[in-house]
Amino acid sequence: MVLPGVYAPQEDTALLADALADEALPVAAAVLDVGTGTGALALEAARRGARVTAVDVSWRAVCTARLNAARAGLPLRVRHGNLFTPVLGETFDLVLTNPPYVPSPHGGRRPRGAARAWDAGHDGRLLLDRICRQAPGLLRPGGVLLLVQSALSDPGSTVGQLREAGLKAAVTRRQRIAFGPVVRGREGWLRHRGLLSATDNEEELVVVRAERPV
Incomplete structure (x- = not known):
């Protein structure tokens, strides 16, 4: 239901779900899904017996x-709030996040409505940089962060920041994938900025995995 x-x-979402499927979760693992949206990823973790907390800034x-948790008959703790604020002081075996990551011509203007799910500032890193700073402190020893983003928003910076925080990241x-409506709508601007070449007709999505050493 959406x-x-x-x-x-x-x-x-599907790419991150594939990465989740490859993770060996501890028994009754504590999992956090930040920016849960419909709860699709949180419910995938719950189906594997994890104790899952899902967070989103949108009340909808x-x-x-x-x-969706009620319809699936799965336990899910859902909290309203900005990124990690609702779970301050808690730690997790796995943190999942599909944050906004599309560079926006609107710069630092605060996105409204549905655009909050994709607009991420001039460089697409408005929330990615915050996640890189804050997520490492929520991971237990051996804990893993799985994050999906676009190549348009500099995955190298994500990996570099997570490594600087002491995680093993790659x-x-x-x-x-083919351009979706958001990227297609700002294609000219992205090409002008050099984020898309003159011949690019697809967007690359990546999953970054970062693990806290035991």
């Missing part, structure tokens, strides 16, 4: 995730 204004699962997304998955 309520109006909530980000529907797309190729980035919170309601959607709760409805891009573990890549997938090229």
Whole structure:
């Protein structure tokens, strides 16, 4: 179920779900899904017996995730709030996040409505940099962060920042997809900025995996 204004699962969701499927979770693992949207990824973890907390800044997304958990008959703790604020002081075996990552010609203007799910500032890193700073402190020893983003928003910076925080980080998955409506709508601007070449007709998605050493 997807309520109006909530980000529907797309190729980035599926790519992150594939990465999740490859993770060996501890028994009754504590999992956090940040920017849960419909709760699709959180419910995938819950199906594997994890104790899952899902967070979203959108009340519509919170309601959607709760409805989908009820329909699936799966336990899911859903919290409303900005990134990691609702779980301060807690730690997790696995943190999942599909944050906004599309560079925006609107710069630092605060996105409204559905655009909050994709607009991420002039360089696409408005939330990515915050995640890189804050997520390492939520991981237990041996804990893993799985993050999906676009190549348009500099995965190398994500990997570099997570390594500087003491995590073992690398891009573990890549997938090229046709331009969606958001990228297509700002294609000229992205080419002008050099984020797309004159011949690019696809966007590359990547999964970054970062692990806290035991």
